[in-house]
Every structure is written in structure tokens, then in C-alpha cells.
Amino acid sequence: MSYWFTNPMLKILLPMGNSTSIKGLTTIFSMPRLIMGANAFPEGKVLGMTAVDYFAARCDRKQAFVVTDEFGERFASRVVRAVEAAGFSTQTWAKAAPEAPMDNVKECADAMSQFSPDLIVAVGGGSVIDGAKAAWIHYERPDIIDIGMITPAQPLGLRKKAVFAAVPTTSGTGSECTSVTVVHDTAAHRKIPVANPELMPDFAVLCPEFTMTMPPKLTAGTGLDALSHAMDAVATPAANELTDALALQAIKMVFKYLPRAYRNGKDREARHRMLLASSLAGIAFGQSGAALTHSFGHSLGSLFDIHHGLAVGIFIPYVFQFYQAVSDKYVAICQVLGVAGESREESMAGLVEKVRDLFRELDVPLNLADMGIPADQLEEKMEKLVLYAYEDIDTLFSPRPITPDQCEYIFRYAYEGKDVDF
Ligand SMILES: [Fe+2]
CATH class of the missing domain: 3.40.50.1970 (Rossmann fold)
Structure with a gap:
């Protein structure tokens, strides 16, 4: 049995259809x-x-x-x-x-x-x-x-x-x-x-x-899911001015209100803003697609028992470093977050550090090793991890095409917390 999203022709056509040069022919914003x-x-x-x-x-x-x-x-x-x-x-x-x-x-x-x-x-x-x-x-x-x-x-x-x-x-x-x-x-x-x-x-x-009775851990996990949607929504080739406006606003709101909601679940304003941020990000990625945060997160989550939001969120720094070779959309994210840099490299380093600071505030691990995944289990499951990530529907929306070898490198880099340099 094969699903529509495993169709080989679609894998070729969808990224083309989403490319900035020809998109917009039949765009419906709903x-x-x-x-x-x-x-x-x-x-x-x-x-x-x-x-x-x-x-x-x-x-x-x-x-x-x-x-x-x-x-x-x-x-x-x-x-x-x-x-x-x-x-x-x-x-x-x-x-x-x-x-x-x-x-x-x-x-x-x-x-x-x-x-x-x-x-x-x-x-x-x-x-x-x-x-x-x-x-x-x-x-x-x-x-x-x-x-x-x-x-x-x-x-x-x-x-x-x-x-x-x-x-x-x-x-x-x-x-x-x-x-x-x-x-x-x-x-x-x-x-x-x-x-x-x-x-x-x-x-x-x-x-x-x-949402006020959500425990802190679930608040952090679901909030990082919203952040992953919003950040990927900005990066995908299917993004447009409408999705950017919503996603960038959602990113700003997550950085401001997620730590507050995490620290105090009864903070009504923070809860309200996070609900809105999540919906803004949902509308944005519903149109422009999520990308590699979700390909890697889906794969990791299906092979290890890890909450979806944490599984996708942990990959944000690594996949954005990977996107950097072909896309400068992260600069727009730097702007809304007030991250400055003299060069592209400095801006990206600043953005990654900003994301990691948020993780620290939420007591979220920065790499797969700190998540408690034993090294031998990572090795044992590497083949499947790579296959699932590579074949995931969201891989179609990556601004940079990825090979199975590169998928494996990203898992290894994310395990050690190493900056992606390829
Ligand atoms: Fe998600």
C-alpha cells in the first residue's frame, strides 16, 4: 500500500510547486x-x-x-x-x-x-x-x-x-x-x-x-511545538508574506510568553498569548508546511518515547544551521527577536544561542544525549531514524534538499550538541 505523500513524482513536483519562482498560481489562504x-x-x-x-x-x-x-x-x-x-x-x-x-x-x-x-x-x-x-x-x-x-x-x-x-x-x-x-x-x-x-x-x-492546568513540562513541550511550526513556516519555500507575518509574530510571542506560562501556569495573559501564538503558527504552517524540525522530530518520536513538542523542538538549532547554506530567511527571525550580528555566521550563532537560552529557561535538554538516549540505542536505531526522517512528508518542505547521509549527520550532531557545519 502506498500513500499519496510517498509518490516519487510528488517528491519531485511538490518542492518545485512550492518554489518561490512559480508559487502563487493557486494559493488559497484559509x-x-x-x-x-x-x-x-x-x-x-x-x-x-x-x-x-x-x-x-x-x-x-x-x-x-x-x-x-x-x-x-x-x-x-x-x-x-x-x-x-x-x-x-x-x-x-x-x-x-x-x-x-x-x-x-x-x-x-x-x-x-x-x-x-x-x-x-x-x-x-x-x-x-x-x-x-x-x-x-x-x-x-x-x-x-x-x-x-x-x-x-x-x-x-x-x-x-x-x-x-x-x-x-x-x-x-x-x-x-x-x-x-x-x-x-x-x-x-x-x-x-x-x-x-x-x-x-x-x-x-x-x-x-x-490551558491553565497544563503541567510545566507539557507547557514547555507544546510551546516548543508551536515554535517549531512558526520557525519552519518562515523557512519553507512555500512561505509567503501572509504566513511570514503570522509566523514571525508567533515566534516573538513564544519567546515572550512561554517562559511566563512555564513558570506560572495561572498567568492568564501568558496562557492567552500562547494559545494565540499556537494558532497563528498553526495557520502559517498549515499553509506553508513544517519542514525538517518535524521530519527529524517525527522519526525520533516514533522510535523513542519522547513528547512530540520536545522531539521537534530539539532539532530547531541544527536544522536552521543546515538551512543556512541556501536560505537567509532566518535573518527575519533574528530581526523580530532582536538578535544582531556583523555577518551571516554571527547572526546564525546569535539565533541558535537565543533558542538555547529559551530551552534553558524551560529546563529542556539541548541535545539528544542529555535527553537520556543511550549511545548504543542511537546506533541500533540509526538506520530507521534516517529512513523515517528522509521519507517524512515534511522533508518535502525543506528549503534545502537533504540526503540520507546528511540526515544521519544531523542525528549525530544533535546527539552531541555539535554545530552543523556542512
Ligand atoms: Fe508539531
């Missing part, structure tokens, strides 16, 4: 209706529109199916109270599993089909939102047996039955603002990205209080 503020899911009387008013305007039958997990249940119940107060009948499915395994997604879709909602609300982290998006496809299109085979160009005809709202309880994945879902094919031991413009949620509702 994002959900973003709803923020304390009134989003009101308790009691409030002035003005709420998120639920927007939902109600789109749903005649007023049947809401809420997808969540054990952790998100307490926030989902607030969403349920608010939509029920607006006349919706609801059903909550709180069995979403980490990493959105396909069998779990099917189970969710079956419950969804029985309830027959015209509104689906996902309340949770990236796995919950991704799983709910995938279940939504099954619900709308029960004729599609293997959603892993869906291509970005395929018309799906979603929204004939329901509209989709995402309510994140973490600040990092950006899934509330992308037209992608990543599901886990447990039989094939593979993460399957399903990308299709119709998967963009109709609504993304940002409630900072839903």
Missing part, C-alpha cells in the same frame, strides 16, 4: 473563524455574541457531539452546559486515545453516526482534535474505507451533515487551525497525515482557562 474571550462559553448571562451563538447560526437541528478525553472532560462539560443552554441536545464521547489510533477513530465515528450530529466539537489537545477530524470524515463519508488514502486534491464533500469546532486545551499543535489530521495506523506502526482543505475547522475557540 483559516477557521477564530473566537476568543471570556464569553466564548459563558456561564450565566453575558453581553454580546458567544461561540455558541455562532454555532447555533450554522446548525438547524442543534445536535452537538462532543469529542474529548479523560483530561479534557472537565472543560468539555463547560462546553456542553453552554451549548445545551442554547437549545442543543448533546452527547459527549470521552474516549479519545493519545495519537489518534485508527481503531479508536472508528469507534468515535460509530458513536457519532448513531447520534447524527450537525455540530462536532473537539475539546482537547492535538490528538483529540485530530481524532475528531478523522471521525468526522468517516461520519460524512462512510464509503471511504481507508482515510489514509485521501489526497489533498480529492473533493470530500464534508459539511453535508455537520460543521466542526475545535477547542484546544494545549497551546502547540495548532490543529484547531490546520486542514490536516495525523492518525496512527497501529497495524503498520505509522503516523498517517491526512491533508485536505475541507478539514479546516469551521470554528477554533480559544479559552485560556482551558
Whole structure:
């Protein structure tokens, strides 16, 4: 079985299609209706529109199916109270599993089909939102047996039955603002990205209080995921002025507010700004693609038990040093972060140090050895690490084409914390 993103012709055509010289022929910039503020899911009387008013305007039958997990249940119940107060009948499915395994997604879709909602609300982290998006496809299109085979160009005809709202309880994945879902094919031991413009949620509702109970480690990990999205979104050849504006602003905000949210989870302003930064980065990378931070992070995360955000974040300095040979987009990042340098080399060194300072503030390791990966295990898994990174969908979006040998060098350099010099 081969997926659309493993097509050899695509590997040649996509980077060309994304190249700055010919892109823009069919660029569509899409994002959900973003709803923020304390009134989003009101308790009691409030002035003005709420998120639920927007939902109600789109749903005649007023049947809401809420997808969540054990952790998100307490926030989902607030969403349920608010939509029920607006006349919706609801059903909550709180069995979403980490990493959105396909069998779990099917189970969710079956419950969804029985309830027959015209509104689906996902309340949770990236796995919950991704799983709910995938279940939504099954619900709308029960004729599609293997959603892993869906291509970005395929018309799906979603929204004939329901509209989709995402309510994140973490600040990092950006899934509330992308037209992608990543599901886990447990039989094939593979993460399957399903990308299709119709998967963009109709609504993304940002409630900072839903993220305040995230423990510091998860705050740091998810925040670094947002930073990776934003930095790669600037570097990819598919970036444009719109994505740059959002991604650069997101980078600035992560550096300012992530340490605050990490130190004090109850810092409402920092939580709010991080949610917004994560969504800005999500809109940006949803359009321009993430690149090698995610190729290497996906590979590392699939072979070692490491949180996605930490796994992708740790590669930021190494892949930006690798990009430097062909791209000076990092200069724009230096500018928003106030990093000055007399030469390209000095600017890059300053940027890398700035990223490492952030890692230190978040108590995040700077290299793979400090992450606790034993050297013999790295050697044992090197072949797979290289293969998975090289074949990852995000490798298509790298500003600099990479060879398997270079993938191996980057793993080795990142293990020792060595500056990439090739
Ligand atoms: Fe990510």
C-alpha cells in the first residue's frame, strides 16, 4: 500500500510547486473563524455574541457531539452546559486515545453516526482534535474505507451533515487551525497525515482557562511545538508574506510568553498569548508546511518515547544551521527577536544561542544525549531514524534538499550538541 505523500513524482513536483519562482498560481489562504474571550462559553448571562451563538447560526437541528478525553472532560462539560443552554441536545464521547489510533477513530465515528450530529466539537489537545477530524470524515463519508488514502486534491464533500469546532486545551499543535489530521495506523506502526482543505475547522475557540492546568513540562513541550511550526513556516519555500507575518509574530510571542506560562501556569495573559501564538503558527504552517524540525522530530518520536513538542523542538538549532547554506530567511527571525550580528555566521550563532537560552529557561535538554538516549540505542536505531526522517512528508518542505547521509549527520550532531557545519 502506498500513500499519496510517498509518490516519487510528488517528491519531485511538490518542492518545485512550492518554489518561490512559480508559487502563487493557486494559493488559497484559509483559516477557521477564530473566537476568543471570556464569553466564548459563558456561564450565566453575558453581553454580546458567544461561540455558541455562532454555532447555533450554522446548525438547524442543534445536535452537538462532543469529542474529548479523560483530561479534557472537565472543560468539555463547560462546553456542553453552554451549548445545551442554547437549545442543543448533546452527547459527549470521552474516549479519545493519545495519537489518534485508527481503531479508536472508528469507534468515535460509530458513536457519532448513531447520534447524527450537525455540530462536532473537539475539546482537547492535538490528538483529540485530530481524532475528531478523522471521525468526522468517516461520519460524512462512510464509503471511504481507508482515510489514509485521501489526497489533498480529492473533493470530500464534508459539511453535508455537520460543521466542526475545535477547542484546544494545549497551546502547540495548532490543529484547531490546520486542514490536516495525523492518525496512527497501529497495524503498520505509522503516523498517517491526512491533508485536505475541507478539514479546516469551521470554528477554533480559544479559552485560556482551558490551558491553565497544563503541567510545566507539557507547557514547555507544546510551546516548543508551536515554535517549531512558526520557525519552519518562515523557512519553507512555500512561505509567503501572509504566513511570514503570522509566523514571525508567533515566534516573538513564544519567546515572550512561554517562559511566563512555564513558570506560572495561572498567568492568564501568558496562557492567552500562547494559545494565540499556537494558532497563528498553526495557520502559517498549515499553509506553508513544517519542514525538517518535524521530519527529524517525527522519526525520533516514533522510535523513542519522547513528547512530540520536545522531539521537534530539539532539532530547531541544527536544522536552521543546515538551512543556512541556501536560505537567509532566518535573518527575519533574528530581526523580530532582536538578535544582531556583523555577518551571516554571527547572526546564525546569535539565533541558535537565543533558542538555547529559551530551552534553558524551560529546563529542556539541548541535545539528544542529555535527553537520556543511550549511545548504543542511537546506533541500533540509526538506520530507521534516517529512513523515517528522509521519507517524512515534511522533508518535502525543506528549503534545502537533504540526503540520507546528511540526515544521519544531523542525528549525530544533535546527539552531541555539535554545530552543523556542512
Ligand atoms: Fe508539531
